Amino acid sequence: MVAASLLFLLTVGSVCGEAAAEKTLVYVTVLFRHGDRSPVKAYPTDPHQEADWPQGFGQLSQEGMRQHLNLGTFLRNRYKGFLKESYDRHEISVRSTDYDRTLMSAEANLAGLYPPSGQQVFTPTLIWQPIPVHTVPQSEERLLSFPRSDCPRYLQLMNETEHTEEFLNVTTTYEDIIELVRNKTGLNKTNVETVWSVYDTLFCESRHNMSAPDWVTPEVMEKLQVLKDFGFQVMFGVYKQQEKSRLQGGVLLGEIVKNLSKMAAPDPKQKLKFMMLSAHDTTVAALQASLNLFNGRQPPYASCQIFELYRDDNGSASVSLLYRNDSTVEPYPLHLPGCTLDCPLEDFVRLTKPYISDDRDKECELPSDGRDTEVIISLALSGCLLVLLIALLLGVICWQKEPSGSRGYHHVINQEVGEES
Template sequence: MFVNGSVLTSVQMFIRHGDRTPTSAIEADANVTWDCDGLGSYIYTSVENRVGQENSIKLQNAVARQTIVSPGKSPFSRYNWKGSCSPGQLTPLGAQQHRTLGSILREIYINRWKFLPTEFDPSTLYVRSTDFWRTQQSAESLVTGLYLPQVTEGRPPIFHMEVVPSSVDYMTVNRNLCPKARDLESAIKGGANYQRVHSNSNTLTREVRDIMGRHSNLLDTVLPRLCHKMEPYCEEGKSGRCITPAMSDLVVTKSSLETSILYRDAPQSRQYLRLGMGPLAKEIVDNFVTASQRTTLSRRSSSNVPQFKLYSGHDGTIGPLLGLLESTDLRWPPYASNLIFELWTAPSGERFVRIFQNGNIMQTTTKWCNLEWCPISQFVANMEKYIPQDILDECETEY
C-alpha cells in the first residue's frame, strides 16, 4: 500500500485519441454533416499570447489553419459527407475530451502533488504521437487542459512533439516489418475462440455489411454515427432497411471480444505481444530506470530528463498494453482511454509503481502484482518477459 512521505518521481501516460469522424466515407454519408469548425485544438502557447506592438516576434504568435472545402469542389462529392471535417479527424468533442482529461491531470499533478510546475516548462514534459492528425491534435488538446492558455511576454515557450513515421513506428503492432507477428495474428484469428465470436455474430454482421455496401471496417464506420446520435445508415433506396441500435451494439461487443482474445486470451497472445509491444515495453522500463538513477528522494534531478512523458496513440496502442499488463478489463478501448504509469520513491529509497486504467487502479487476471503499490523489481520482471533481445531477428524467425 501507499507509503506516506513517498515522492512522485516519474509519470508515463498513454492515451487513445479522442472522438473522431469515420476513417472513410461511403455513399450513404452524402447527406450527413461533420463540422470541425470549432475544433480549437491548437498548440496552446500559440493561441492566447498577448505581446506588445513593440515586440519584434509578434508574428510568432500566428496560428496556421487548414480548411476542408468538401463537398463543393469535387465531382466525387456524393462519396463524402458535408461539412468541414476530413475522414479520421478529431472532432470538437474529441478535443474537449482531452482538454477535460488535461484539466483533471492539472488538479492531480500540479495542484495536489506539486509534481509539475504551475506554468509550462518544456523541459518537464515530453510528448510523442503517432503520425496521425487526430493523435497529434489529441496530445495538443490534453496539454491545453493541463496548462491553460498563458500570457507570455517575449518569446513564448516551444511545445515540442516527437512523431515517428508510421512505417517504422512501434506504438502499435508493426505487422509489416515483423512477419512473425503477422503470422501469429493470423493464427490467433484463425483459432477456435476467435472464430466462435465470428460465428455467433455472423448473421447480424452480414446484414450490417449488406446495408453499408459491404464496407470492410464496421467499427470505424458505425461507431462515430452512434456516438453522435446521427440518423442511422440505411441501405441506398431502402429507407426501411437501416442499422439498428442492436446492430451497433453488436459491432462494439464483437470488437471487445476480439480484443481480449487477440491481446490476452489466445495461446499465442504472449508471443504476439512480445513482438508487437516489445520495443514500447523496453522504452517504458528504460524511462523508469533512467528516472530512478537521476532522481533522489530529497531533491528532484536538475537534468533535462522530462518528469512527465505523454504518448498519444490508438486503440491499437492501449489494447496491446492492457494485454501485456494482463488487465481484467480488456474491452475495446473507447475514445480518450488512458493508462498512467507512476513511479514513486519511498522514504526508504525503495521504488514503487502504480498503474491507473481510465482513472482506476488496474486489476490483473493473474495478480502478478498489486498495481496500487508494486515494487519496481516486480514491475520490471513482468515487463522484461516482453522485451526481445533482438527484435529484428525474432521477427524474421519462422513461426
Template sequence: MRIVALLILLFHWVAATTDGVMELLLVQTIWRHGDRSPTKTFPSDPFQEGNWTFGGGGFGQLSPIGMQQHMNLGMFLRKTYVDDMQFLSRRFRASEISVRSTNLNRTIISAMSNMVGMYGQSSNNNIPGEDYPNAPGWPPGYVPVAIHSVDYDTDYLGNPDAPCKRQTWLWNMAKSSDELQAFQNRSDVVSLLANLTNFCNETVDIDNLWIIRDALLIEQIHANDTLRKVNNWFTDDLFNKMTVINDQVDLYENGIFNGTLMMNNLDIGLELQKIRGGSMFNDINMHMNIKMDCLNQPDNDKCKWINALKYYVYSAHDTTIYSFFSILGIQGKVIEPQGLYPEYSAAMFVELWLNHTDNKPYFKLRYHQSPVNQTLFTITNRIDECHNQDYCSLDVFRSFAERCKPDQPMNQVTLWDTSGAHPKSSTLVE
C-alpha cells in the same frame, strides 16, 4: 519572515509530492485521442468522407468535441499534478515535460488541446513576454508546447497496428486454430457477417468488422436521427450484436485466448503481445530504470535530462492502451465489458515512486476512464502479481517488460521472413 515562508512552502511541496514514506519521481501516461470522424467506412454508407467537415474535414479528424475532451483532461491533470500534488511546476518548464504523439492529426491535436488545458490558460501564472508573446492577437495565457512524432508506419511504440509481416503471420496462424475456427463458424457470427455483407455492399469478415462498427458508432454520436433514416437496416439490437462479436475479435488480436494457444512451438498470445505492446512497455520501463540509476548522480551530464524530467506523454490510441493492459492481464478488469476498447480521452498513468523506508522503487498504475467522469482510479491492485497493493515493486514491472520484450529490434521483426528460420530470443528492443 522570508525564511519561515520558504520553509512553509517547502513543507507543502514535500507533503504534496509524498504519500507517507513514498515520494513521486516520474509520471508517464498513454492517452487516447478525443472524439473523431471515422477513419474509413463501407461502400453503401451514405456518410462518406466528404460528409465529415469538422477538424479540417475528412476521415480520422479530431472534432471540436474531441478537442474539448482533451482540454478538460488537461485542466484536470493540472489540478491533480500541479495544484493538488504540486509535482509539476505551475508554469511550463520544457525540461520537466516531454510529449510524443503518433503522427496523425487527431493525436497531435489532442496533445495540443491537452497542453492548452494544463499550461495554456490565462489563469495559469504564465508571464507575457516570457512564456508567450505580449502582442495583440496572441491568445492570452497560451503557451505552445512542442509535440514530437515519428512516421506512423514505423511508430512501434504508439501504433500497435504498424505494418508488420510477423504480426500478420501470427494472426493468420491464430485464425486457423481450433478456437478461432469454432468462433468464426458460430451461427451468430456467420449470420451477422452475412447480413452485414448484404447491407454494406462488401464482404465483411472478422478483420474488417471493426470498420463498420466504428463508423456506425460515430454516426450515432454526430448524426443519429439521419443514420436511422438513411440506413433503415440499422437497429440497436444489430449494433449490440456487432459490439459483442467485435469485442471478442479485439481480445484475440491482442493475444487473449481461452488459455495458452500454442502453434508451431510458439505461444501465439505472447508473440502478439510482444509486437503490439512490448516496445511501448519497455520504453516506459526504460525511463523508470534510467530515472532510478541517475537518482544520486546530479552532476552526471548523461543524467541531467532524466533527473529534470517529471512527465512523459504518449498521445496515441485505444489500441495502444489496450495492448499495454493486455500484457498486464488487466484488460478485462479495468475496461468493461471485457474486450471493449478504451473510450475517447481515456488515459493510463504509470507513476514511479521511491519508498524512503526500504529505499526501493515502486510503481502505481492509475486510469482515467472517460470524459464523463474526471477521476483517476488506482488500478495497480488489479494486477495479480501486485497482490491487491496500490504500490507495487518496480521489479514486478521489470519482469513484465522482460517477458514481452520483442525478440529482435522492431525494424527487423516487421520484415521477418515467414519462410525462414524462426528468430531466436534476444535482449534487443527498439
C-alpha cells in the same frame, strides 16, 4: 473505552500518513487515445460520405478537443505541486503518432495542462501557449502504432488464431450479422476482424446525430459492438497472448520500463518528470495486453493509461498503474498480476520481462520447424550423388578414348613439341 479506540485510530492514521509522506512521486508516463473524431472511412452504401464531415475523415472533432482539454485539466490538478504551474520544457516531453487527430489531441491536452500565466501570456485575449509535440513519419513509427505489420511471425500467429476454437465459435455465432453487413454495406470482404470498421463508422455517425439506415437497429449495433471488441482481443490475445505482446505492445512496454528504471536512480541533473504519449485505441489495448490488464473492450476516446514512479526515503522505488476511461470518476487503480497495487520496481521489471522482446527482429522471423535442416541435408546428398555420377562418367569416357594396345605403359607426348602450327 471510546476514547482509547479514538486515540488508537488517530495514532494509526498518523502513522499511515507519515508512511505515505515518505513516498515521493518522481516520474510519470501517460499514454492516451485521441479524442472524438469523424469516421476513418465510409462503407460503399453509406449515405454519409466524406463531404458530410467538416474536416473530412479521421479528424478530431470539437468534442474531441473538449475531451482532451478536460483530460489536461485533470492532469494539471492531479500533478499540482509535482509539475510547475508554468510550462518548463525540461520537465515534460510529448510525443505523438503522425496523425492530425493525435497531434491535435496532444495540443488540446497541453492547453488544459499548461494554461499560460504571467510572462507566458503572449496575447492577453488568448489563454493558450504553444508547446512542442514531437513525432516521426508514420512509415518510421516503431513505438506507438500497433499492430505493426512488419513481422512475419505475428502475421502467422494471426492466421493461426483464425483456426482456434474460440475464433471459429464467434464466427459461427455471428455469421448472420456478418452476412447482413456484407449484403447491406456493399463491402466485398467482411469477417470478424474487419466488420469493426462498419461499427466504427455507424458509431461516429450516431454520436454526431446523423441518421442511420433502416437495417441498423439497436440489436445490430449491439452485435457489431461485440464483434468489434472481439477484434481487439484477437489482435493482442485469444491465442498466444504473450508471444503477440512480445512482437507488438511489448515494444512500447519495454521502452516505458527502461525509462522507469532510469528515472528510479536519484540524479540531481535529471529534470524530466513527465512523458506524454498521444496515440490510438489499439496502442492503449496493445500496451495493456502486454501488462495482462486489457479488459477486452475498445479503449474509449481520451482514455488514459498512467504509470507513476515513486521513490522512498530509503531509495527503493515502486510503480503505480491507473486507468482513466471515464471522466466522471477518478482513475481506476490497476493491479499488475503477481504484484501489489504499489508494485516494487524490481518486481515490476521481473513480471513484465516475459512480455518484452530482447530482439524483436529475430523473433519476427518465421520458425523453420526443422524444414531448413532437411532441405540442406537433401541438397548435400544430391550434390554428392551428382559429383559421383560426373566422376564415373568422365572415367568411362577417358577409358574409351585410350588405344586398346596402350592401356598399360605409354609415352607422354610433350605438348609444346606436338602442337601444330
